[in-house]
Amino acid sequence: MPQLSDVVAEIAAEMAARPDRGQVATYIPELGRVDPNQFAIAVALADGSVVEGGDCETFFSIQSVSKVFTLTLALGLAGDRLWNRVGREPSGSRFNSIVQLEQERGIPRNPFINAGAIAVTDMILSGHQPREALGEILRFLQFLSNDDSVFIDKAVAASEERTGYNNRALANFMKGFGVVDNPVEFVLGVYFHHCAIAMTARQLARSGSFLAHQGRNPATGHSVVTAERARRINAVMLTCGHYDGSGEFAYRVGLPGKSGVGGAILAIVPGKASVAVWAPGLDAAGNSHLGRIALERLTARMGWSIFGGSAAETS
Amino acid sequence: MPQLSDVVAEIAAEMAARPDRGQVATYIPELGRVDPNQFAIAVALADGSVVEGGDCETFFSIQSVSKVFTLTLALGLAGDRLWNRVGREPSGSRFNSIVQLEQERGIPRNPFINAGAIAVTDMILSGHQPREALGEILRFLQFLSNDDSVFIDKAVAASEERTGYNNRALANFMKGFGVVDNPVEFVLGVYFHHCAIAMTARQLARSGSFLAHQGRNPATGHSVVTAERARRINAVMLTCGHYDGSGEFAYRVGLPGKSGVGGAILAIVPGKASVAVWAPGLDAAGNSHLGRIALERLTARMGWSIFGGSAAETS
Amino acid sequence: MPQLSDVVAEIAAEMAARPDRGQVATYIPELGRVDPNQFAIAVALADGSVVEGGDCETFFSIQSVSKVFTLTLALGLAGDRLWNRVGREPSGSRFNSIVQLEQERGIPRNPFINAGAIAVTDMILSGHQPREALGEILRFLQFLSNDDSVFIDKAVAASEERTGYNNRALANFMKGFGVVDNPVEFVLGVYFHHCAIAMTARQLARSGSFLAHQGRNPATGHSVVTAERARRINAVMLTCGHYDGSGEFAYRVGLPGKSGVGGAILAIVPGKASVAVWAPGLDAAGNSHLGRIALERLTARMGWSIFGGSAAETS
Amino acid sequence: MPQLSDVVAEIAAEMAARPDRGQVATYIPELGRVDPNQFAIAVALADGSVVEGGDCETFFSIQSVSKVFTLTLALGLAGDRLWNRVGREPSGSRFNSIVQLEQERGIPRNPFINAGAIAVTDMILSGHQPREALGEILRFLQFLSNDDSVFIDKAVAASEERTGYNNRALANFMKGFGVVDNPVEFVLGVYFHHCAIAMTARQLARSGSFLAHQGRNPATGHSVVTAERARRINAVMLTCGHYDGSGEFAYRVGLPGKSGVGGAILAIVPGKASVAVWAPGLDAAGNSHLGRIALERLTARMGWSIFGGSAAETS
Incomplete structure (x- = not known):
């Protein structure tokens, strides 16, 4: 060895x-400027x-890797009730998950596709203000990494907020099925920001x-x-x-x-x-x-x- | 421990x-009579x-468990060329795989869904007579289990041949895309029989x-x-x-x-x-x-x- | 005869x-109270x-019948360029049109499904303020009916604005594909209001x-x-x-x-x-x-x- | 005028x-040789x-135009019961109809897509021998055109029989749902031949x-x-x-x-x-x-x- x-x-x-x-x-744009x-x-x-x-x-911007940590956090808050709103099967389609969302009445297939991660974020938000929920997520990552220098890159988050129409479509679609509880813009605000965590x-x-x-x-x-x-x-x-x-x-x-x-x-x-x-x-x-x-x-x-x-x- | x-x-x-x-x-019917x-x-x-x-x-009838062994055998025969005809991603849809087959032009998502296992069987058949291919599969399982009493339950196979319209649809569909080489009835004959292996x-x-x-x-x-x-x-x-x-x-x-x-x-x-x-x-x-x-x-x-x-x- | x-x-x-x-x-709710x-x-x-x-x-609330008139108006404004953004084939699926939107990259199948009518409304809006666009639609119907008593039922429109998550999903989805030009909330504001025209x-x-x-x-x-x-x-x-x-x-x-x-x-x-x-x-x-x-x-x-x-x- | x-x-x-x-x-091949x-x-x-x-x-080979006449004939035989097995809505999808067949449990959307025409042919066959059913269809067209020179081009039919894997998939798929009564090869034999009618x-x-x-x-x-x-x-x-x-x-x-x-x-x-x-x-x-x-x-x-x-x- x-x-x-x-x-x-x-x-x-x-x-x-x-x-x-x-x-x-x-x-x-912020990701596009990174030196390959x-x-x-x-x-x-x-x-x-x-x-x-x-x-x-x-x-660097951890983007969707953050979904592992929001899942962990949400399981801590909601326990296995989380699985009533999000599945745990592979999405398995080249086609974007909104097709699947329609067929399965708003329940995302798993917590790692965008729709599922948005639903998980909604559970973390759970009636709180976006600022509070986001603070909790950031503190959780500082705790896990044992390092307070982990931060949220606001330019990246703002960039996603300006262009995230597909995620907005997913969130509204789930909201129509009652799978998202909080206001869509609150949920997406937290979602775009936790994807913009830099480590x-x-x-x-x-x-x-x-x-x-x-x-x-x-x-x-x-x-x-x-x-x-x-x-x-x-x-x-x-x-x-x-x-x-x-x-x-x-x-x-x-x-x-x-x-x-x-x-x-x-x-x-x-x-x-x-x-x-x-x-x-x-x-x-x-x-x-x-x-x-x-x-x-x-x-x-x-x-x-x-x-x-x-x-x-x-x- | x-x-x-x-x-x-x-x-x-x-x-x-x-x-x-x-x-x-x-x-x-043969499976329906088994004591639960x-x-x-x-x-x-x-x-x-x-x-x-x-x-x-x-x-008992091993049915789809046989697909692990036919995959192993076909990889031995065709090597990684096998993956040109069969994917290795989860199918991930509640809907039957024929939808996926259409979207992906006849290439099954993986070797364990029916369509994929049929394509694998076609590779084992590879121009031989069904009887020969089936003999090879059976001998492979006798070799792996180190036991010659492994056998094919012909009543189960015959039962599947009488009712297997969905598999026939899948095989013809792939044949139309050129993903199945051998005659459909030959391929299905081998497929139905290897699923009927009893161990x-x-x-x-x-x-x-x-x-x-x-x-x-x-x-x-x-x-x-x-x-x-x-x-x-x-x-x-x-x-x-x-x-x-x-x-x-x-x-x-x-x-x-x-x-x-x-x-x-x-x-x-x-x-x-x-x-x-x-x-x-x-x-x-x-x-x-x-x-x-x-x-x-x-x-x-x-x-x-x-x-x-x-x-x-x-x- | x-x-x-x-x-x-x-x-x-x-x-x-x-x-x-x-x-x-x-x-x-406003429609639910109408005497059947x-x-x-x-x-x-x-x-x-x-x-x-x-x-x-x-x-009564004309709802989707309004789409005939917005199509007519938009054809007058945009001419046959309209058909670059909206198809004219039946949608033909029991499943909601967002599946189709995904497969056809944001182009709605026809101007009478919700997605298509939203895209048509976007063309009428065409850089104007929602109030102006809506005024134009209302005046068009007063002109066609030769009757100024045609009006917009604001309670119905407000009700739709509160609950229209699925339409919001469709509009954002098309926006992500560049099929909607104007701000999503502007387009939906006009759309919900023209569906609320009473005649x-x-x-x-x-x-x-x-x-x-x-x-x-x-x-x-x-x-x-x-x-x-x-x-x-x-x-x-x-x-x-x-x-x-x-x-x-x-x-x-x-x-x-x-x-x-x-x-x-x-x-x-x-x-x-x-x-x-x-x-x-x-x-x-x-x-x-x-x-x-x-x-x-x-x-x-x-x-x-x-x-x-x-x-x-x-x- | x-x-x-x-x-x-x-x-x-x-x-x-x-x-x-x-x-x-x-x-x-027979169609490919026709002078354009x-x-x-x-x-x-x-x-x-x-x-x-x-x-x-x-x-010329009328191909799918024959489906108008087989529909007429089948309505004469089965009456409006025909509509229990075939819908009358546009298929409305760029994707081939087998997707729709799966979603709607084997019921084709209309009698003019291939699946629907095969189901209609099955109703005409209705327990008879393929030769009899085909004779009835041919006589019907000779009667309608008032001309006995209408004939079946057997080379075209044979060509379709050799290559019609997709239709074979559709027919087997419907058979699996119980929507096709007669043996699949009988139904397809009649279908391929009526598409090969020359007029x-x-x-x-x-x-x-x-x-x-x-x-x-x-x-x-x-x-x-x-x-x-x-x-x-x-x-x-x-x-x-x-x-x-x-x-x-x-x-x-x-x-x-x-x-x-x-x-x-x-x-x-x-x-x-x-x-x-x-x-x-x-x-x-x-x-x-x-x-x-x-x-x-x-x-x-x-x-x-x-x-x-x-x-x-x-x-």
Whole structure:
């Protein structure tokens, strides 16, 4: 078995050097201006240490990776009642989820597609003011990462608010079915802002650590969720974490993971590690191009796939 | 950590006693006549031993569980070219897959929905006579289970041939897109017969053992596939193995698994075990009612979820 | 051939007496309070006269019938460029049109489904203030009916604004595809208000008269559109005027028609008459129950189907 | 009003000269070999005469135009019970009808899409041998056209049988829902053969004549259906006769019509004429390119649109 630090260093070096960097998302001007030549990887381990490579001090927009944390928060607030309003099956369609929303009367298929994440945000809002709900989400991420420098990038949020017609359509559609309780603009305001949370790879890896260790963050000793809930969130990440590329990610990487359009991916190695990678350029499916390749390298070299170790591991 | 033999015995006892037994499938008369009071569980371990409970000598129709083995066989014949004709994403729709087939021009979403399994069967057939292809599939299962008593139940196959209009529609539809090469009736003949393969729980657990152990069957020492291919088949089982209930199975059981309408489920515990359960009564989603519950018990008690061990396991 | 006045009187008497009155729409409280025992029929003829029966002095909410007039107005403003943003094919799906909108990238199938009518309203708005656009629509209907008492029922409009989440979803969805130019709330404000226009059956029959007479209103002598445009609007009414019940209306009544959820139907007998019927109770498909039956009686008795006269007519 | 004979001659001359001829269908080799430079138009009038232009002696494959006649025949056999198995709404989707079949549990939307025509053929078959049913359909067309030279082109039928996988999928799919009674291969055999009926434009115009004249063929004096049924078949032709181009045909031509992939269109002018046009090249929507243009010319010049006469007509 190779040394993790060597593997991480090799991956960081390879990813820094590759010419194929994908395309940065341009629908949000702020994301479009990010330099595609950046790459970061951070692996948070059971002993609380973090093995890093690349631009691990750089803040990036976590975008949809935030949905893992809003789901965790909402489960804490609403418990399993949450599943009355959001399913946990892969969406499995190339077509956008509004088709599915119509067929299933406003119930989103899972908490990681946009409609589902909006419904989850509505549960966190739950009658409070948007400012309060957003503060709670931000504090939760500062708590998980044990780092108060995590912040909300208001320019990114404002940009999404100006252009988010499709999300506005989804939210109104669910509201028409009674699946969204709070005023649509309140819910979307919180949603656009939590997608605009900015973190470093190190902070993100630490924030996911409780999912790798039975609900407890080994760096801080804080218990976040029960072991069963951690397993179940991992299961939803594996089946639904990459939209209609979830099967492909499971097939190639073999870890629960959640990607964001800012180029971040959080992946969980149960019992071993929480891994954050960041590379701003995306592949055709909208997931980080080099991020996915980096994770493929990592699981292959370390024998970390949840679907079975490598020959190397056992010998 | 509890003893596996105790856990299996307890599960078998509980499942034998439960009054809720689900509904046996009735669209095939032969399946409709099976006694719903039966239950079997067999756990094949790394040392080649099998821990059993319940009716482990009884033969049952493996139905769609056969698709794991035809996929394995077809990958051996066609290699990764197979993925040009079949996807590996969850189907994710309550609506039957013919809608998806139309939208994606005849390419089935994955090898475990009916359309995908028919396309896989077409690749195995590959210009041979149906009799030859079917013989190859049967011999493959006898080889994997190391037991020549595995057989094809011709009455079940004949029953499916008389009523399989939906599968006939799927096969013709794919043929129209050029995704099926061989004559439709040849392909369906092989398909209906391999779904009618009859095995015991012990045989089925042994047959899946190579998937738990990096492609090698520990009982026989035979290498079946590479470690990477075994992992990848497990990944497809996890994301696609229970039709539109795959997310639910991952969430509750936390193992790669494949169910059949005859009431069998094969589940893989990577590095540890291959598990076959059989209980003929189905739940509303068409998966074995008690089979799923038995697997939930097993992973919870043994800490076998691939998404993270129980507190018990680590302490 | 029977006398029209006799036929109208008989129909009015029958409809007043029938016990089956359908169900009034309740999703808008103002519509839910309308007395279902009312019925009106008005037939505007080529000589400018109107043959009436029933409650022809009562004002009702024309709802979606307004879409015939906004289409006419928008064609006058935008010409055939309108058809770049709206199709003219039947929607033909039981499922709500947002599915279709997604598949066809924001282009509504026709101007009479909600999405299409919203896109048409956007073209009328065309950079103006909502108040101006709405004034223009109202004046157009006063001009067509030659009656200044036509008005907008603001309580109905306000009610729709409070509950119109599905229309808000459609408008935002189209906005995301660039099919709506003006601010969504402006467009919906005008849309909800023009659906809330209140008229009598006599006024409505007169307003449709130009469609029966090659674009010219025989009562006033005003030329509204060209003969070709009148024919084409009639064609769209026939194929698309009753949502997914358009085929049924053509089959039973045999006239171009447009229904509204307030219980009104406008039907055109080319070369002969413009007919307004109103009965507040709806059938399962959301069209006026007695209105449809009344029109069926009228075309059968008068031999007015555009698909061929009755034996009576020719003999 | 211009003379019909002049108009027909002008249209025939223009269509013979135009360079844009569309593309002949190539999926059936026999159709692909047809010379695209041919054009025919025949107008059967109330006095039994036929005004002709172009290649009116040439036999062509009527293909889907046959569905008007099988519908008429099946209504005669089954009466309005037919509508329990087939709807009468436009299909209205760019996507092939198998999606709709699934959503509506095997009931085709209308008798003119392939699925609906197959269900209609099943009703004609109704327990008889394919040969008998086919003989009845052929005799019906010889009777309607008053011409025994109408025949079935067996090479075309054989070609369709070899390649008709999509129709085979539809038929099996409906069989699975119990909407098809007879053996699938019997039904398809009759279906493929009636689509392969060969006629001249003159024969086709005469065959449709009963639809223009209240169910009675004026040339022969034979009463074929009631006036009401003729109107209703016309209504279904108008709303459903050109697949997903039915709205467009109504908008441009303004007549009930039915097209076939062989390049024929039958159009009905209620009370006046039955028109057959034939030009083998198709437009992007699969309808005869010059056939549609010829009909547009004819209705515009003659003021024959059912949606209102031209200014010329009334003055």
